Amino acid sequence: MLQIPEHKIPITEIETNFDVQIFVKREDLIHQKISGNKFWKLFLNVNQYLESKPQNPLLITFGGAFSNHIASVSAFGKEFGIKTVGIIRGNELENNWQENPTLSEASKNGMDFHFVSREDYQNKEKLTENFSNQYPNSLIIPEGGSNESAVEGVQYMLGNDTKDFDYLCTAVGTGGTIAGISKFAEAGQKVLGIKVVRDDSLEKTILEWSGKGNFELVNADENRYGKISEENVRFINWFFDEYQIPLDPIYTGKLMQTIFELAQKGFFPKGSKVLAFHTGGLQGIKGANLFLKNKGRELISLNL
Numbered sequence: 001m002l003q004i005p006e007h008k009i010p011i012t013e014i015e016t017n018f019d020v021q022i023f024v025k026r027e028d029l030i031h032q033k034i035s036g037n038k039f040w041k042l043f044l045n046v047n048q049y050l051e052s053k054p055q056n057p058l059l060i061t062f063g064g065a066f067s068n069h070i071a072s073v074s075a076f077g078k079e080f081g082i083k084t085v086g087i088i089r090g091n092e093l094e095n096n097w098q099e100n101p102t103l104s105e106a107s108k109n110g111m112d113f114h115f116v117s118r119e120d121y122q123n124k125e126k127l128t129e130n131f132s133n134q135y136p137n138s139l140i141i142p143e144g145g146s147n148e149s150a151v152e153g154v155q156y157m158l159g160n161d162t163k164d165f166d167y168l169c170t171a172v173g174t175g176g177t178i179a180g181i182s183k184f185a186e187a188g189q190k191v192l193g194i195k196v197v198r199d200d201s202l203e204k205t206i207l208e209w210s211g212k213g214n215f216e217l218v219n220a221d222e223n224r225y226g227k228i229s230e231e232n233v234r235f236i237n238w239f240f241d242e243y244q245i246p247l248d249p250i251y252t253g254k255l256m257q258t259i260f261e262l263a264q265k266g267f268f269p270k271g272s273k274v275l276a277f278h279t280g281g282l283q284g285i286k287g288a289n290l291f292l293k294n295k296g297r298e299l300i301s302l303n304l
């Protein structure tokens with residue numbers, strides 16, 4: 001069984017000229033490699049699995065080549081001594097995954113890979129069935145790590161220190177994190193999700209997991225998953241110079257830029273206290289920079 005780690009996550013105020021106060025909760029600092037929401041989304045899932053005392057425990061999950069979730073599951077396995085397998089989208093990576101920073105790090109953490117074609121990857125039910133037949137004692141974690149236990153695990157991101165904020169904001173991918181924030185928020189707190197994927201079913205999924213209607217979703221301007229705009233790269237570099245807080249270009253960079261835009265437009269009532277959860281994802285910067293370099297574009301230069 002895993003113990004809930006002692007954790008004291010700082011909340012930092014961001015000095016701006018807006019008529020609201022903006023703060024960041026640095027969940028990215030919870031663990032160097034299993035940052036932010038991923039830690040808590042995995043925590044109860046793995047704990048419940050270990051309670052059943054499986055022989056040779058094994059975590060199996062899915063993800064793309066630059067996935068934060070793949071990086072986190074591999075690091076979680078390494079930290080707690082559990083074997084991990086990643087089912088990776090795109091069998092073209094089979095011969096050159098070593099050049100991919102996320103996968104080479106995951107491999108160093110002890111993860112084994114199964115590469116599948118993009119077509120086969122779409123059929124998760126079939127893949128899950130095949131892998132659970134092959135590894136009957138394993139825990140198969142869904143892509144992005146979101147399920148009911150993940151939603152429950154997100155409660156550890158909230159506490160006495162988050163009670164006084166009017167808005168709790170997070171980036172939204174598969175919806176598990178915002179569902180947990182919504183479920184465990186105080187009465188009267190508003191939960192704001194910045195969507196970074198195009199998925200019209202998200203609202204319904206989140207409502208099912210959370211059971212509460214206290215959340216609202218807003219599209220990030222560049223709301224296509226994996227798309228990195230020049231403007232957002234500039235914002236991330238500026239934000240780091242200004243506040244010394246690193247952001248990633250897929251989730252937290254879009255989250256903070258959108259919050260700034262909303263504050264500028266007067267979306268939040270004057271005097272509101274707005275808290276953004278920094279959910280990590282910084283491992284993705286290396287991969288993003290490879291892509292930006294190939295295109296001859298400005299790089300994310302955070303000097304980490």
Ligand SMILES: Cc1ncc(COP(=O)(O)O)c(C=O)c1O
Pocket residue numbers: 036037068069144146171172173174175176177178251252279280281282
């Ligand atoms: C850094 C980061 N922030 C936010 C999210 C969104 O979380 P969720 O998929 O639970 O909506 C993810 C995806 O897990 C992520 O990697």
